[in-house]
Amino acid sequence: GQNIDQPTEMTATEGAIVQINCTYQTSGFNGLFWYQQHAGEAPTFLSYNVLDGLEEKGRFSSFLSRSKGYSYLLLKELQMKDSASYLCAILTGGGNKLTFGTGTQLKVEL
Amino acid sequence: NAGVTQTPKFQVLKTGQSMTLQCAQDMNHEYMSWYRQDPGMGLRLIHYSVGAGITDQGEVPNGYNVSRSTTEDFPLRLLSAAPSQTSVYFCASSYSGYNGYTFGSGTRLTVV
Numbered sequence: 001g002q003n004i005d006q007p008t009e010m011t012a013t014e015g016a017i018v019q020i021n022c023t024y025q026t027s028g029f030n031g032l033f034w035y036q037q038h039a040g041e042a043p044t045f046l047s048y049n050v051l052d053g054l055e056e057k058g059r060f061s062s063f064l065s066r067s068k069g070y071s072y073l074l075l076k077e078l079q080m081k082d083s084a085s086y087l088c089a090i091l092t093g094g095g096n097k098l099t100f101g102t103g104t105q106l107k108v109e110l
Numbered sequence: 111n112a113g114v115t116q117t118p119k120f121q122v123l124k125t126g127q128s129m130t131l132q133c134a135q136d137m138n139h140e141y142m143s144w145y146r147q148d149p150g151m152g153l154r155l156i157h158y159s160v161g162a163g164i165t166d167q168g169e170v171p172n173g174y175n176v177s178r179s180t181t182e183d184f185p186l187r188l189l190s191a192a193p194s195q196t197s198v199y200f201c202a203s204s205y206s207g208y209n210g211y212t213f214g215s216g217t218r219l220t221v222v
Contacts, residue, residue, distance in 0.1 A: 008172070033210060042200060042213040043153070087153065095207025096141050096160045099169070102152035 002026040004101035006088050007083075011107045012078055020073045020104045030091040033060050033098065034073045037085045046073070075106075083108045094107035112136050116201050116214035123191040123221045131186040131217050133201030141204040142184040143168070143211065144176065146197040153200065158185055191221045 003025040012018040024032070031050035035043035049055055049064035049071060061074040073086055085103040093100065117132045135142065143158040147179040155168030157176040165176050173195060181221040184203075188195060196220050 031208060042215050045210040048208070048210060065173070089153075091207055095204075096158060096166075097155065097168070098143065098202075098204075098207070098211055099155060100145075100153040102150065 002090050002092065002099045003092060004088055004099065006086075006104045008102070009105045009107070011109060012074050012075075014080060014108055014110055015061050016078050017074065018078060018106065020071070020075075020088075020106065022071045022101060024069050024071070024090055024101075025067070026069075026090050026092060026099075028092045028094075028097050029066065030093070032058075032062075032064055032071050033089040033091065034071075035087040035089060035100075037087060037103070039084075043087055066068045078108050080108050080110075082106065086090055114201055114203050114212050114214035116155045116217050118217060119215065120218050121220070123188075123219065124190060125161045125193060125221060127191050128187070128189050129191065131188075131199055131201075131219070133184045133186065133214060134182050135184075135203040135212075136182065136214070137203065137205070138181065139203035139205050139212075141207050141211070142178070144174070144184070144186045145200045145202065146170065146195075147200060147216075148197050150171075156186065156199075166185065193221045195219065 006022045034046040037043040045061035088101040144156040145153040159165045159178040200213040204211040
């Protein structure tokens with residue numbers, strides 16, 4: 001099976017940078033996703049890492065180390081609208097199975 | 111292009127009733143999945159499918175049945191609803207898995 005750990009809650013200040021960590025244990029790793037979910041809404045895709053290293057997309061970056069079973073999501077220039085839950089998810093089974101962590105609730109304050 | 115469509119958006123059932131949650135996608139995606147989301151538990155995989163006629167169990171399959179007769183549709187059936195099945199249900203689909211899953215807007219189910 002899979003085991004995915006991420007912090008339950010984080011608080012950061014508008015305009016700052018925040019890093020959300022995710023550690024995992026799994027077999028048959030096919031990649032790691034980060035999703036954003038606002039309250040009462042569906043999760044939306046943020047990033048995908050399958051190789052070690054950093055993927056940058058605007059204000060969002062995601063890092064992966066497969067040997068350490070570790071990833072992080074970096075959010076820069078935080079805005080109030082970034083207050084949401086951030087979900088780390090592992091892809092296995094040749095791409096047909098996506099398993100989620102419990103999510104990190106980020107609160108952005110003035 | 112509507113994406114992933116789930117119906118109904120809200121439903122209240124009495125214990126023991128049966129119902130089907132509908133999920134349809136118009137993106138020609140082979141991979142489809144059903145999740146339930148409960149406070150503090152995250153998204154948990156119920157059943158998934160890699161194409162028409164092929165389904166498999168996820169993490170929490172008990173109490174739920176699925177079938178995949180067409181590429182577009184992946185309904186989730188509750189045969190005898192229980193209060194423990196009160197949750198928000200999300201359907202998701204993907205072309206290959208590697209390009210990410212697109213989620214429907216969810217069905218909020220309450221079993222009393």
